[in-house]
Amino acid sequence: MDMTQYTPKTWMNRNRVLHPSEGPMYLTVPVHGSSFHKLTREIALHDPDAALRSITGKLQHYRRVAPYSRQVVELVERAFSERSDDSLVALDSAALRVTCEYLSIDFNFAICSELGLDLSGIEHTWQWSLRISQQLGATEYLNPVGGAALFRPAEMEAAGIRLRLLDLAPMTYRVAAPFTFVPSLSVLDVLMWNDPKDVTAYIRHQSHIVRPEDVRA
Incomplete structure (x- = not known):
C-alpha cells in the first residue's frame, strides 16, 4: 500500500539479521528525503548501488557458516537488479517477488497508486x-x-x-556457532539456515486464519 504516509526508521526500508557476537543488527536501505510529510510512493532510494554493496557486505559473516548464504545473497542482488525503478516501492516489490519465487509461492500483486x-x-x-x-x-x-x-x-x-x-508463529530453527538464535528476524536470516522447501512447508502448515473476535477474546 504505497498511498499511505511514509514512516521513517521503520521496517519500510530496514530489517534485522544476526550479528555473530552482538545479537541482531540492522540492514538499511538509505532513502532520499525521509519524512513523515511524504507518501510511501514518493520515497526514492539514495545510491542503490552503495546500498547493495553495504547489505551484501554485512551478510558476508554468514558465509561458510550458514548453508544457504550464497542463495540468499543472490536473492538480494536480484531484488536490486530486477527493480523497475529507483523507488522504495519498486525495490520492496522486487524483493517480495524474488523471495516468493525462491519459495515457490505464488505472488500476485498490484501497486495501489496505479489502480486509479x-x-x-x-x-x-x-x-x-x-x-x-x-x-x-x-x-x-x-x-x-x-x-x-x-x-x-x-x-x-x-x-x-x-x-x-x-x-503465523515465528519459526524456530538451529543456527551454528558463533551465532545465537534470535526469533522474528528478517526472512533473510530464516533462509540462511533453512531449505526453502522446509520454509514453504512451515508457512503452509502453520498459518491459521482467525476471526477478530478470537484475537480480542
Missing part, C-alpha cells in the same frame, strides 16, 4: 482497507494478526467487508 482508486477523505487507519476492498469488489480482507487493533471489524462488516487475520 478514489481514496480521498480517509480519516482512520482501518478505512484504507475498507475503501480499497469496496472499489476492487472484494468481500473479505486478510491482514496479519499483529495489526488487529488497527481495525474496526463491526464497521467493516456493516459495509460488506469481512475482516480475517493471518496468524
